[in-house]
Structures are given as C-alpha cells and as structure tokens.
Amino acid sequence: MILQMLEYFHTDTLLFRVIAFVIAAVFHDAVHAAALRMLGGRLTGVAGGGFQPSARMDPLGLAVLLFGPYGWTRKMDVELPGKGKKIVVYAVAPIANLLLGVLFWWLYFKLHLEADSVSPWIVLARGVLQYSIIVNFMYFLVHILPLYPLDGWYILKTAVSDKWRDLLSKYEKYGLILVLVLLISPPGQSFLEWLYQYCAQAVMNFFY
Template identity: 25%
Template sequence: MMDELSLLQRIVVWILPVIFAITVHEVAHGWVAQRYGDNTASALGRLTLNPIKHMDLVGTIILPGLLLLTGTGFVFGWAKPVPVDVRNFKNPRQDMAIVALAGPVSNLLMALAWALLARVGVIVNVESISMPLIYMGIAGISINIALAVLNLLPIPPLDGSRILTGMLPSRLAWQYNQLERYGFIILLVLLYTKILNVVLEYPMYIVQNMFMSIAGL
C-alpha cells in the first residue's frame, strides 16, 4: 500500500509516527524511573515530548531517512537513551527491568492509538480525510511494532536484556551484562547475516496483523 506513495508523500506519512515512536519510548523510560525514585532524566530536561531533546543524528534522522529513500517498507530508528541511575532504586535490577519494559509497552500503546486513528479513516470513508489517516495509521503501527519487538530481544543493551537481568540470579546477571560491550557488534552481525530478519519476521507478522485488524484493514 505504501508503494503507491511518492517519496515526499512517504516522508509526510512517516515523519510524525517515527518521531513520536522514538520520543515517547525514551520518555516512558524516564517517567517510570522517576516513579521508582530516580529523577536523573527530569533533572536533565529529558522528561519532555520535545523531539529535539531526544534526537540522535544517526538513529532519528539518517537511518529512518535512508530506509525511506530506499523504499524498503521497513522503517525504524532510535533516540538518545534517557539517562537512568540505578543507584536511586530500592531494588536496582528488578526496578530497572520495569523501567526497561516501559519502552516497548509505550510502543504497543502507541500502535493501538495509530490503529484506532486508521479505524477512524476507514469509518469516515471520505478519501481526502480517510486516506491520510489510514496511511499514517499504518506507518504508526509499523514503526511502533518494529521498535517494541526489536527492543525486547535479550541482547545488551536492548530493553530485553535489562528485563532478563532482573530475572536472573545476581552472579549470572553480572556475567550476562558483560556482553554489553559486544552488543552493537552482535546486532550488526545478526542484521548482516539476515538472522535478525528471520527472528523478527514471524512475531512482527503476528502482532502487526492483530493491530491491522483493530484498524479494520
């Protein structure tokens, strides 16, 4: 469906969903961290929906832009991580696991919001109104599902690794977290060998179909 759009139309359709997806994801981490006693993000002015405060040159602008230009149909990105100081938590590993989970959960909630927006477009059935809502809804569902599923992978420093760390015994958790220095390399290898595509394809297909059904598409 997105293939029917020109490059300019694709940029217009994707820009808001991408910015909201990565910004709210990071704010969710900081907001939940604050609930558990860590005000680091708030003190640094990062508990804001102002995307400029969260933009990462590569993850927020260059990578999503390249994916749009190449017409891959798959767009994702990232923002600057919101700083969290686990020393302010009563139960550092367990509380950090909940803080980490907040990011993917926020993306799933946003996917639901975009699905409902697309549903409005389906119901309205006036092309000049419905098509922008449907296209933007599809983009919002896609980017948020991609971020949620990708971040739940247990590869340090992705959110999934923080969640797993909270479940492991202390010694094993410490050993596991030593992988973080190699995390980016592991991700690049998985991406280059297309193993990441194989791992993510089925769960993304299932979850995306669920939200598309909500959207009436």
Template identity: 30%
Template sequence: MLQNIISPVFIFQFVAVVVSLTVHEFAHAWTADRLGDRTPRVAGRVTLNPVAHLEPLGLIMILFAPIGWAKPVPLNGANFRHPRRSLLLVAAAGPVANLILAAICVTLLRFVPPPTSFGASVNDFLLQLLRWGFIVNVSLFVFNLIPIPPLDGSRIVASLLPSRLAYSYSRLELYGPFILFLFVLIPPLRNQIFLPLFATALNWVASWLALAPWMV
C-alpha cells in the first residue's frame, strides 16, 4: 500500500483528481453565484482552494475505490430569477468544466515533445500529468452525467421534465446513492451493465476530444 502511495503514478492521479474535483465544484458555485444565488459564496465555495471543496473520505474513496465524492455545493433555488433554467445551468456547469479541462489537457499534449536525453524528466512529468488530467476529467464528465441522484445528470433531467414528473423523479434522491453503490459494488451489475456502458461513453467522449477538428 505504502509503495503504491509514493509511486509516481499515484502522485499524478492524486494531483489530477484534486484539481479536477476542485474545478468541478467551483464551476457549480461560480455559476450559481452569477445567476443570483449567493448561498455558495456565503459558504465559501466560490474559490479554487481545494480545502473548501474536498471531502477527505470521498477523496480517499475515489483514489482507492470505484466511487467517491466531493462536498456538494449548497444552493437555494428561490434566489434564482428562473429557477428551473438556472438549476439546469448550475448542474451542467460541473461536467462542462471537466470537459473543458480534458480538452485543454489533450490539446497541450500535442505540444509536449516526447522525452529525450535532454529534459527527459520534465517532458515525461508533463506528459504523465496531462494524460492523467485527461483521463480523470473525461471520467468525471461521463460519470456525473449519469441520471441517478445525486449526480449532476439527475439535476439536468429533473430541470427538463414537466413539473409533475420532475417531482416524482426527485423522490429518487432518497434511494439514488444506494442505487449507485449497487451498480458499482455488486459484481454482476458492475461488470455486465455499469462498466460496459460507462466504458462505451468514456471511449466515445475521449475519441471525440482527441479528434475534434477545432483542437488540431
């Protein structure tokens, strides 16, 4: 265990996860603040300080287990002029921020020369950091769009549904975390349903980012 923690790969993963989760939560908080809800600002969440956003247990879980989390950004929908639209934008802000970070990483990868005898350590460090940044951010983008509460995808779906259906759908909030844990922790559900669907979406987004003509 100790050998894994002090390995270079773990360090790259740790940095990528901390930065990606921080930007994800900051995007939620900043968007809500811009749309009129000062609740995240009062809670000290409109910041890029990782301490404000990271949950120690959630961070450990995401590094060593199949699932993890950060501190949810507090919101008050009554402060929005257009609550449904604003909540949709706030929910989408986190995954979109991860998609932008992934795009930045894959773009910068094109400009980092392969390691040579001169400057090999610097180039290899940049390559590994950008690769893990790309992998982590694409993973967070795809995972958070799953329409199961409390993930962002469920907030987006609820904002698009008619009021009655949105209310019924929101009742899944009580069971959402358990459903997620079932899909992730029970081998048949994980291996035959969750992982194939997740891997397909992950590969599609990764391929699209790497081949997008506006990034060449």
C-alpha cells in the first residue's frame, strides 16, 4: 500500500500522479479561498481577485512533481485584518489536505481496492486513490514547513513583528532554494519519506 516515493520517474504512474496532484492542489487553494471569504477577507493578485484553478498552477511547483508527491501553486495574496485570522487562512488548507488524505485512505479500503484486479476502471481508481493518499499527506507535511513559498512561511511571517517580517522578506529567495534542495536531493527525499512513513503509520493505527 505504501508506495516508494522514489518511483516517481516511472511514466506508467504519470496519469495517477497528475490527477492526484490536481485534486490536492485545487482542494488546497479552494479551502484557502473559502476560509478567507468566511473570515471577511478577499483574494487579490492572481486571476484578478477570483479563484480560478487553472490560473493557480505554478510551473515550478508543478515541475517538482517529477521528484515526489508534493508541489505548490501560485502565491495567494490575502487581504484580511488581524494576524489571527490570517494564520487561520494559511493553516487550514494543509490540515484539510491531511483530512482529505485520511478520507481517501478510508475509501481505498472501503471499496476493497487493495485486491488485485485487471479491470481498467479498478486499476485507474486504485492508482488515483493510492497517489491521492500520498500526495495529500505530503502536501500537509511539506506545506507546514516554515520555508518560502509554503504556507508555513506565511504563517511565520504573519506571526512575527514588522521588524522580523521585513527581515524574512529579504531571505525569501533563499527559502525557495532550500525547498528545492529538500524536494529533489536524495537526503531531502529520505527525510520527507521518513515523515510520510510516520504520518502513514499514525493513520493506520487510527484505522486499526
């Protein structure tokens, strides 16, 4: 059940991976947008302030999908008064991805897709659900890291004082480099795979 993330270069799983990533990314941004509107804020920047999934895709964030079950979309500019509300907006989407991954895990076993089958529809459903579990778990684990351009970075920037926020802004570009090193280097991938295994085991303990 727990797939090896280093198999991501295999083209036979590309369709499953792309579908799983699009589901996770669109859901992630939709939760951001919904939370923002519920708290009285609004979107600015991308797509003229509206929420359009096709306009949210970031080329680099999509490209790292080749290296593992993670990525990101374009920055979502938030206009919302109050630090607490902004932190909620940035934090709720990664948590929602974790819960979505748990839902996909439940569906996978509820539908008995772990059983072998040659039916193309079963193969498609099994592949999409397997990678949807992995991608959503990793979306949660990666996006809580306090590194640009991930949600954890914006949570950190929102929580600190104006002085520290200005200082952090100067080092955003280095944060992107660190993220890329983490996602595509063997040590970084090993670390993320360890995090995933820990998260997956916690979910298995919950179900069993």
